Amino acid sequence: MDDVVVGPLDLAARVDDALAVQALAFGLTDEEIGVRRHIVLRHLTNPGARAFGATTGTGRLVGFAYGMPNDRTQWWSTIVEPYLRATRSDDWLDDSFVVTELHVHPAYQNRGIGRSLITTLTDGAEQPRSILSAIDTESPARCLYRALGYRDLARRVLFPSAPRPYAVMGAPLPLRRR
Numbered sequence: 001m002d003d004v005v006v007g008p009l010d011l012a013a014r015v016d017d018a019l020a021v022q023a024l025a026f027g028l029t030d031e032e033i034g035v036r037r038h039i040v041l042r043h044l045t046n047p048g049a050r051a052f053g054a055t056t057g058t059g060r061l062v063g064f065a066y067g068m069p070n071d072r073t074q075w076w077s078t079i080v081e082p083y084l085r086a087t088r089s090d091d092w093l094d095d096s097f098v099v100t101e102l103h104v105h106p107a108y109q110n111r112g113i114g115r116s117l118i119t120t121l122t123d124g125a126e127q128p129r130s131i132l133s134a135i136d137t138e139s140p141a142r143c144l145y146r147a148l149g150y151r152d153l154a155r156r157v158l159f160p161s162a163p164r165p166y167a168v169m170g171a172p173l174p175l176r177r178r
Helices: 015-026 030-043 075-086 113-123 140-147
Strands: 005-008 050-055 061-069 096-104 129-135 151-157 166-172
Touching: 005 113, 015 030, 015 061, 015 096, 030 061, 050 113, 061 113, 075 151, 075 166, 096 113, 113 140, 129 140, 140 166
Parallel strands: 096 129
Antiparallel strands: 005 050, 050 061, 061 096, 129 166, 151 166
16 A cells, blocks of 8 residues: 555545545546535434545545435435345345445556455444445445455346435345455
8 A cells, every 4th residue: 555544534525535535546536526515414413424545645535435324214325225125135124334435546446455455444344244335346445345345135136216226235244254
């Protein structure tokens, strides 16, 4: 990870820096960034929400991850629940820690930063397992998640306004190490 350090992040204070990373890593429009800013700040009010960042020696944020204990009444859970029920996996919505977002600046990918962010984030979870959603394609992110112990719980999950389907993945905690 060279000169990059992973540590706790005051995401509310650095939300614009984080969304700039997400926009580059995920390809967001200015309108999508505005919507996500509101969502991130709302998520941070949930009990147990935590965030970690990857910063360079100069303080530049080059990656971040945040999550929280899952709550079946939250929007994400209400969308994925029917898909998980169809695969008899909806029990994963209970007593799980959700990795809500994980993004690394493209110039800093493939250096172990994403792995460090997600393991640091989930290591502090009180729940025995973790769930997340990722675009349902064979990508470096999905390979990382599998290497950490995540497995597909449901595929072809459609979120309103998302142009591509997602997969919901789950793993026991702590996550697998190399």
